[in-house]
Amino acid sequence: MTLSIVITFLVFALLRMPLAFALGLASLVGLFVGDMDFSVMPQRMMHSIDNFPLMAIPLFMLAGELMVAAGILQRLVDFANSLVGRVHGGLAHVAILAGMVLAAVSGAAVASASALGSALVPSMREKYGTGYSSAVVASAANLGAIIPPSNAMIVYALMAGSTVSVGGLFMAGVVPGIILAVGFMGLASFISAKRRYPLSGGNLGLKHILVQTWRALPILLMPIVVVGGIVAGAFTATEGAAIAVIYAIFMGFFVTRQLRLSDLPKAMFNAAVTAAMVGALIAFASTMTFAFTIDLIPMQLASWLKDFTSDPQIFLLLVMGLLILIGMFIESNAAYIMLVPLLAPIAMSYGIDPLLFGFLFVMNLVVGMMTPPVGVLLFVMCGISNISLSELMKSAWPFIAFQYVVLAACFLFPGIVTWLPHALGY
């Protein structure tokens, strides 16, 4: 049964059938070959979506949509510009800092890329050229899946079951996220100085910084309230996401006053359709994972891996290599949904810290989002900036290489990932 599922999925997926439907077709073939009751399919699909923690994804997406419609991006850019606009590569720093804060609001890399790209690339390309501007924005947007809240981490935690908490994973992303952001800024400074890009932004002034910080304060407080509440156990990730939506509506109507009632339906619809992409994958993959369980695939895979190596480090390296390869070709959500239920229990049996494994899993696929040939963020930026992939890659590779360096550092020095969540009791 498993073999027929895998072959059917691979054939149709490689022929560009949408992955969700290829999973559905492969599941039907598997049920037929395994002579199983087909009625299991709608049951598995419905039960996989009927899940309270999963609700956090469309709600965080909705919060991000509303925050952008509320005009927070301009305030963020003004705030970042007041802090770092005057240094070499100022606008690049502004993009990275704004991306970092936006990441802490929306939790989604692709949405951040669209918002940041539309807002910043037009002004950045005049000073730095299109390729470099797009590469910086894509890198800044990629922080969205690392810095909490992260939709990728929510999907991982959901697929891993009770072995790892969303709050713990969120905290695991904090230190690496800061390292990435600071490293991107260092790279931007180095490249800007080397290429002698002109200075931008006004003179640094304490009063100006204070004014811009005051204007941006409600936005900066949102991740503290939402993520803080989740980590402190005051509310669940889903409740935190709903609070983020209410917060964004309040901000838009009463603080920035740019949100209109007519913006709400569009934001809700867009959030639902984007979340449905993840939802369709989860729903259609559910029958496949059920068939794998019937065939005892997780146990067989664990036994095969244990025969191959008993060293957890080698197992981790194997998984990371596999994920880098998969991340280059498959949309990351599909990879979480298909692989986490198989690999997370095996990692546990090797005695690997679930938070470390979860974070490395997520970060591998996040870096894959910027790695050709199927780096979804690269394609989003190519679309926004109207440039070719090869032109974008000429400027993007240092930022991609740096992400791999941080990934390797997290593997070699797990404390980077696990120190904060462990200190907070996860």
Add this chain to the structure above:
Amino acid sequence: MKSRAPWLEAHASSPTQKRFLVAMLAIDRTSYYAIILAMGSMTLLVSAQVFARYVLSTSIDSADELSRLFFVWAIFLAIPHGIKVGIHVGIDAIAGLLPAAVQRQLTRVMALASALVMVTLVWLSLGAVADKWQQLMPTVPVTAAMFYIAVLISAGHSLLHLIAQIWQVEPLPSAPAAIKEGETS
């Protein structure tokens, strides 16, 4: 009707296609409002539960179950709209190497294969709805089949969008304002 007439002329070459697109527009529009209703209700219920717990020191019994129901509906109803705007991704690495004309035909063949999945799912969901019809949800006096009705509608609506792809007709935008603004999705 006036605002969408140029769309129909541009996207339908026969009276049958026009009727199909008008019917699709009605279904898409109904689904659009249902998604908004489901998303709004879900957000309000989850927020109200937090408010009730911390401010009123109580809890809304049915909030969890109802919010999950609205979530299931929002996600399943949104899947067909995702087909329309091409949000359900595939692997381009190999198919992208083929000539453009072959790629177009391949897209239609894959839409046909996806449509077969949806036909099967419609049939299976009908069985699930019939099976659960007598069963009530634990906290609300409503049939538990409500969850499966979302799957049934999603599969049926998706099937229509896949037929549109096979037939190579482009449905009109779901959002009412989008037609006036001239958006394509």
